[in-house]
Amino acid sequence: MKIGVLGAGNMGGAILQGLVNKVDPSSLFVLNPVNPRVSELQKKLGFQLFNEPTAFKSQQLDVVIATVPAPVTVTVLKQLNGINPETVIISAAGGIRIKEVKTALPNNPVVAIIPNTPVAINQGTIATTFEQQINEQSKQTANQVLSLLGDVIIASEPKLGIMGTVGGCGPAFVDVFMDAMADAAVEEGLDRKTAYQVIASMVAGSGKLAFNTGKTPADLKDQVTSPGGTTIKGVTELEANGFRNAIIKAIKSSNGSM
Numbered sequence: 001m002k003i004g005v006l007g008a009g010n011m012g013g014a015i016l017q018g019l020v021n022k023v024d025p026s027s028l029f030v031l032n033p034v035n036p037r038v039s040e041l042q043k044k045l046g047f048q049l050f051n052e053p054t055a056f057k058s059q060q061l062d063v064v065i066a067t068v069p070a071p072v073t074v075t076v077l078k079q080l081n082g083i084n085p086e087t088v089i090i091s092a093a094g095g096i097r098i099k100e101v102k103t104a105l106p107n108n109p110v111v112a113i114i115p116n117t118p119v120a121i122n123q124g125t126i127a128t129t130f131e132q133q134i135n136e137q138s139k140q141t142a143n144q145v146l147s148l149l150g151d152v153i154i155a156s157e158p159k160l161g162i163m164g165t166v167g168g169c170g171p172a173f174v175d176v177f178m179d180a181m182a183d184a185a186v187e188e189g190l191d192r193k194t195a196y197q198v199i200a201s202m203v204a205g206s207g208k209l210a211f212n213t214g215k216t217p218a219d220l221k222d223q224v225t226s227p228g229g230t231t232i233k234g235v236t237e238l239e240a241n242g243f244r245n246a247i248i249k250a251i252k253s254s255n256g257s258m
């Protein structure tokens with residue numbers, strides 16, 4: 001399998017790291033304009049780096065994952081005009097519809113995804129929409145690559161935006177939450193390193209508990225709040241300070257509905 005990545009920034013870099021954990025780096029082909037940061041990444045991960053589209057697009061790639069900034073995605077994909085029509089184009093561009101990608105490369109099968117940064121450790125959440133006309137072979141090729149990176153969750157195109165907001169923007173919200181928790185722990189006298197260790201472990205374990213048990217977050221929360229105990233005092237304070245409302249507004253704002 002030959003995998004192309006268009007744009008090795010934060011998302012492209014995370015995808016490349018996740019892929020290098022699973023496949024030989026010689027099967028990874030990256031197109032990014034000359035950039036010292038990307039040259040460093042190339043040295044670290046060992047993929048093949050191209051600085052212009054002509055040589056990149058003649059590599060007989062099975063897939064190209066587009067992780068250039070969303071506003072330039074269609075323009076950059078147009079530069080791949082003439083690429084093998086069997087190459088599956090996987091666009092990770094937030095807010096860019098399949099039909100817009102098709103205007104750039106009308107003959108290629110297209111898949112729209114919203115991944116998240118945990119793909120770097122093969123624990124990503126990848127909301128995925130296949131174009132309606134896609135054939136089984138192209139679908140399988142895309143699935144084979146994406147499932148190396150984490151959970152592939154199939155979405156209808158109208159739901160890709162909100163699934164991508166929760167899954168793709170979500171890590172940043174969790175990071176803000178963890179950062180604030182660490183500040184509080186430091187204020188209470190814990191050293192920062194230990195605070196980060198406890199918090200990251202707690203978030204990972206809470207996520208796995210929800211995932212593995214299938215219990216609702218409300219049920220899981222109720223199991224922690226002992227009667228007259230310490231947790232309910234904190235939960236009450238969260239409610240008094242509009243924590244839940246802040247999260248709801250953050251999701252709606254990122255999703256473009258506010």
Ligand SMILES: NC(=O)C1=CN([C@@H]2O[C@H](COP(=O)(O)OP(=O)(O)OC[C@H]3O[C@@H](n4cnc5c(N)ncnc54)[C@H](O)[C@@H]3O)[C@@H](O)[C@H]2O)C=CC1
Nearest residue numbers: 007008009010011031032067068069070092093094115168
């Ligand atoms: N950062 C994230 O967590 C997520 C990002 N995405 C999507 O991934 C895309 C990239 O986002 P980030 O990685 O955050 O941005 P970024 O700015 O970190 O990376 C963009 C990369 O594209 C490169 N680039 C710019 N013009 C190019 C061109 N003409 N040809 C090839 N490479 C080019 C840049 O040099 C840079 O390496 C966006 O479409 C975004 O919606 C989707 C889900 C999550």
Ligand SMILES: O=C(O)[C@@H]1CCC=N1
Nearest residue numbers: 094114164165168169
């Ligand atoms: O912030 C962004 O626009 C991208 C899309 C989802 C996560 N990051």
